[in-house]
Amino acid sequence: ELKVEQNPLFLSMQEGKNYTIYCNYSTTSDRLYWYRQDPGKSLESLFVLLSNGAVKQEGRLMASLDTKARLSTLHITAAVHDLSATYFCAVHPSNQFYFGTGTSLTVIP
């Protein structure tokens, strides 16, 4: 059974701090996606990582992919309140997407 696991599931962090969310997956996948979901809202695409060693950055978020370890990270730098949301990773080994369990991030002043 294909598994996509994220940790932590819940993260409360202070503004200005750094933290990393981890996404482990159990199957071969040549691409990995990160999405953001605000409460009651739809999913917004953040990053698409296409190859081993890929690193992408947008603002205070940076995502990386290690396909050999089947691991992706989403690093948050100097968190601000606006980053509070749930973050999902997803893999795409076939014509369907498998989403991770989600990490609910709360940034507190």
Next chain:
Amino acid sequence: EPEVTQTPSHQVTQMGQEVILRCVPISNHLYFYWYRQILGQKVEFLVSFYNNEISEKSEIFDDQFSVERPDGSNFTLKIRSTKLEDSAMYFCASRKRAGRGTADTQYFGPGTRLTVL
């Protein structure tokens, strides 16, 4: 900017009734998806659709579910006889293409909240 739209935003139905959820994908996209998300849980894949046929479906997508692209723009999800456990947010998504090495991601609609009483 083009976006995926879904109607209705909220559907309330009685158990055993049929519902049809509607989606209009982005116009030049070729791959279409339905997902559901039970409140507070992860996003679950239901079905993918390409070239007017289902390309993959999950275990959730049983005989009670069907999809159609009736007119080249709408993409519908039908649940024939709703159950209480079908209550969830249903998201439609579309994707331009899926070639190897492409960076195309899915664009999600705003969702339809289905409540089965």
